[in-house]
Amino acid sequence: MTEVIHDPRAFQQAMERARADGRAVGFVPTMGALHEGHLTLAREARARVGDRGLVAVSIFVNPTQFGPNEDFSRYPRELERDVERCASVGVDVVFAPEASAMYPADERTRVNVRGVSEPLCGPFRPGHFEGVATIVSKLFALAGRSVAVFGRKDYQQWRVLTRLAADLMLPVEVVGVATVREADGLAMSSRNRYLSEQERAKAAAIPRALGEAVRAWERGERDGERVRAGVERALSAVADSIDYVDVRDPDSLDRYAGGDRALLAIAIRVGKTRLIDNVVLGEERAPA
Numbered sequence: 001m002t003e004v005i006h007d008p009r010a011f012q013q014a015m016e017r018a019r020a021d022g023r024a025v026g027f028v029p030t031m032g033a034l035h036e037g038h039l040t041l042a043r044e045a046r047a048r049v050g051d052r053g054l055v056a057v058s059i060f061v062n063p064t065q066f067g068p069n070e071d072f073s074r075y076p077r078e079l080e081r082d083v084e085r086c087a088s089v090g091v092d093v094v095f096a097p098e099a100s101a102m103y104p105a106d107e108r109t110r111v112n113v114r115g116v117s118e119p120l121c122g123p124f125r126p127g128h129f130e131g132v133a134t135i136v137s138k139l140f141a142l143a144g145r146s147v148a149v150f151g152r153k154d155y156q157q158w159r160v161l162t163r164l165a166a167d168l169m170l171p172v173e174v175v176g177v178a179t180v181r182e183a184d185g186l187a188m189s190s191r192n193r194y195l196s197e198q199e200r201a202k203a204a205a206i207p208r209a210l211g212e213a214v215r216a217w218e219r220g221e222r223d224g225e226r227v228r229a230g231v232e233r234a235l236s237a238v239a240d241s242i243d244y245v246d247v248r249d250p251d252s253l254d255r256y257a258g259g260d261r262a263l264l265a266i267a268i269r270v271g272k273t274r275l276i277d278n279v280v281l282g283e284e285r286a287p288a
């Protein structure tokens with residue numbers, strides 16, 4: 001039976017009670033519209049805390065991480081269905097707060113993580129990572145000592161939150177889980193539902209292009225710019241616009257300066273939908 005908690009203090013107390021009972025807490029922050037990718041994160045949280053542990057999923061469409069022209073108002077909200085999906089994988093607690101509870105009128109604090117927030121999506125979504133770091137700081141404060149599980153599809157977010165937890169000395173272990181993909185390799189995302197049939201077919205070029213890069217890397221290619229340019233060429237054929245195709249150091253997100261591992265990350269628009277994806281060359285297999 002999945003318990004649904006709306007009040008932040010009640011959620012915090014439930015987590016404290018669980019730990020006082022000797023139960024480890026696994027925490028999966030989400031914005032809802034849950035799909036198989038999220039359920040994989042909940043399963044990973046369960047694997048980490050064991051049968052006796054407590055798995056909590058938060059569902060909150062966080063207003064501060066959306067820009068003025070982004071999809072905040074049309075972002076799918078389907079709490080009842082999400083709770084059922086959580087129950088199907090044995091989630092113990094769903095935390096679904098109101099915006100006014102997470103952002104009371106007199107709150108003034110924002111959290112910025114320098115460096116890793118700045119490249120890739122940083123310039124294209126001003127304020128986005130500040131919004132993410134702020135809400136996740138609040139969620140971590142409520143969840144307390146826990147293992148928090150995020151998807152590596154949002155690779156930069158995962159690196160930002162790893163840095164945040166380390167720098168603020170939070171008692172939270174941040175874990176990143178491999179991207180869950182559709183049969184043709186497209187990364188699962190709550191935003192895929194915005195794609196028309198034709199756009200969905202075009203989007204399949206993303207995992208194909210990443211896969212080509214992985215294969216080139218496996219053949220010994222180490223020229224980051226050549227890899228980048230090849231992927232950009234492939235995506236130009238289907239994208240309505242390209243925010244970036246970039247090759248970076250997978251840990252610092254600094255420019256790739258050689259070595260056997262490199263993060264290849266992309267953000268493109270297909271129709272009006274912004275899609276992101278990535279693969280760590282030298283570490284992950286071809287997505288398609």
Ligand code: PAF
Pocket residue numbers: 029030031032060062065132135136154157
């Ligand atoms: O990845 C998401 O769903 C969101 O960015 C997160 C981490 C839940 C913060 O709102």
